[in-house]
Amino acid sequence: MTEPGRASGADPLDALAADWAEEVEGTSYVPMAAEELRAHLRDLARLVVDAVQADPPRPEVGAEIGRRLVAAHFTGPATLERTVVLLSERLPALYGPGLRETVPALTGALAAGYAETLRDRTLGEQEAIRRAVLAARQHTENALHASEARFRAMFREAAIGIGLGDMEGRILEVNPALCRMFGYTPEEFTQRSVVQQMHPDDAPSVWERYERMIHGDLENFRVEKRFYRADGSSMVVHLTLSLVRDERGEPAYQVAMLEDVSERHRLQEHLAFLAYHDPLTTLANRARITERLGKVFAEAGGSSTRRVGVCFLDLDGFKTINDSLGHHVGDLMLQEVARRLDACAGEGELVARMGGDEFVVLVEDSHGVDRLVALADRILAVLASPFHLVGQELVVTASIGVVEQAVAETTASELMRAADITLYTAKAEGRGRWAVHDPGRDETETTRFSLSAALPSAVAHDEFFVLYQPLVSLADHRVRGVEALVRWRHPRLGVLSPSLFIGPAEETGVIVPLGRRVLETACRDARGWHAEFGAGAPFVSVNVAPRQLHEPGLVAEVAALLDTTGLPADRLQVELTERALTIDEGAPLKALDGLRAMGVKIAVDDFGTGYSNLSYLRKLPVDVIKLDGSFGEGLREEELSDEVDERIVGTLVALGHALDLTVTAEGVETAAQASRLRALGCDEGQGWLFAPAVPAGEVAALLRRGRPLGGPATGLRRSG
């Protein structure tokens, strides 16, 4: 309580105001500086003093004081308490005890005025804050409404399908995009459940994850899976399923977002199909075989008893068909072959086209070679019937390499390599047949295989040379010509004969540069003989492969060669196999005509060994037929002669002569044979009896010696 004496000597009004300010300080927050506060209270104190000193006193002014206190924000109840106590004590102390009656009335009125004003203020501010609450709620509601409307619009307009379901899997809400995707109305949808969206193709993990999510163990997951549409058709959908929890964190709803990715899926499947299939035949391709084989070997452990087999096949002479009849026909044939192979393949047998005219049938779990052999037989059988393509009847054969092994004994690449080598064996054994892989034979085959691979660089390194075997007149055994025969001086294997490399050279196309080289060498050597011996010089006969005949520049090349070497055209003879000549149209024939027009002679080699269609001889530009050595075999023995052979040879000679052709006999080994052939009318002979193949220099030496070869020609002494 304030010291009574504190205000003595000062203005009692100032003392009252100062005491009042000190009493109420901190009882209410009043937004005034200390100075302002004191000034304000001094004004109030003057009102109080005026009221109590008035005559008569006016205690009702207290109500106004109470009102002004509240108006100045003296709203703390302690302010009123301290004010009442202060005035009750200090007014009589400062202004005399005569006020004792007035002061209680004044403080009472002050308290009533204060209470009334504070009540009004309270009600007013409470009203204001409640209005604020309502306004805020309204604002919030409006905002929620707008937000809800935005979300509705988003849900409705979304291009992605959206559905809301409860934790029992009932579908509660769906958007139009989802309805369009599935073809259900919203009503139909809400009668369905999430589990009805199962599809037989679903991976078990899809529904395992669904269960985990429903139990709250997974917040969301994504999956690509199939769904049925209302019409029963199937689509592939990218599905994102998310859990929505309530405010307590418990699973409450599930939200599904679905996007139809069928198109993308189809495209992916198509791309995957392309990656593993041959576009021409729609069979599996090399990549597919590699992948399957890889799987077979990966699945089987080292101790597996599993066996696997392949038939590796290649069409014989397909290149010729392709070259002569055009790629279109070749493609049609490949497609037909593919169809037939596919038709004859059974369960667990995968047919693939490896490229070109190579096909593979993979047999997983083969259980022995018998099954593979049976398959190979079936393949040969289905290919045996003629192919009817673009109005023509074509016959094709295939060679098949068969390999069947335990998975544990080999690897995928070894298996395929063995099949490839065995295919070569089948071809070497005469084509149109199968051969079974024989590990013991592997080495030779490997050699052959590697020869094929080494050919291109051998040509580039000029590892070939040419020998000449004389062709003699059977009348006087003098040299009329020589046949150029190529040899390969292999850096490791020594000199190799054409039988080892001409086949592969033809198949790889190396025959073209190789043949050109031989032709050049032969012409140059022949030109040498011509320079030395003039009219007595031999012609040179050079083998030309079918492939070379297809080279558009052949005729021009030969002409240029004759020109540069200076060899007369009639000193050059071109030998072709009968097979090459069975083509009766196109570029090869034109080439022959061109060569012949220049004066080059054309000879048919190995005559009588093919499917001799004798009529072609009339039409073809041919000068010479060379009878295959096999026809003369029966004529070799001194005393005995095969009558049938003699008749055949006689007929062939007569035929040749009827067509004005020179007839040359190959493989003449004995003098008796030479005599008989001469008696039958053969014009020329070739064989060891006369001379083996010799270098160009020796040919010149033979010519210089000028002696008949193989002894003098003798007349035939026919045995009884």
Add this chain to the structure above:
Amino acid sequence: MTYRDRSVMVTLEAREARVQRPNWAPAEVDLDRPSAARVYDFYLGGLHNFAVDREMAARAVADWPELPAIMQANRAFLRRAVRHLAAQGIDQFLDIGSGIPTVGNVHEVAQAALGDARVVYVDIDPIAVAHARALLEDDANTGVVQADFVDVGAVLEDPVTRSLLDFSRPVGLLVVALLHFVGDERRPAEALARYREAMAPGSHLVLSHASADGAPDRADEHRSLYRRTATPMTMRSRDEVAALLDGFTLVEPGIVFLPQWRPDDPVPPANPERFTGYAAVGRRD
């Protein structure tokens, strides 16, 4: 437990609700929870509050009797600072975290000094904002924005802000008793820097901030409590408060306890540290 602790928890609950609420959803109006703005109003003798608010305040005061005095000291600092700015000729104010506009509002103080002073009040509490709107409806020189302090773009780009304040001239930015509700993870310093960049030279920042510095005996109790909460009220030391003022030139007397900042009374108040809070005004040069 002190008032501050409880009020922190109240604030945290509200904050959490805000954090979980996506930004597209409107703030909720929840009368079951005390509101920091209404509790503050109650301490200042205001009647814009409800039973939950008064109950909360009463419990807090029982534990910490100085609380009303602290709140009043803070309000008094605001008044003195606004007057000081007005004396510098600053006639536009941006008051962020303004709460319920109870007695002694910024526009009243400013307009008493400069008749046409303009004030934009910003708060995130929807009721405080609604009340302010109702109260200031007829005053063309004031405006109210509902936004979060750290969402600087929302505050500065609001049409109300843009129509009332001219940022090419000096502005008074008031962040009074606000930043202790903004944890470091919400990067208050970065937000302040962005406000500073938007303000013309000559602008002022008025800041007050709760601190444990003045009441070290209570600090441990507080800290252990704060550690248990996800987003605690951030009491900052004097140095940390100084760091927030980075880029501003401090106006005399610098960073001081609330009653020490340019007191009206030449007699300094006793034990100013019991008003556990710092006050400062900085100038953007």
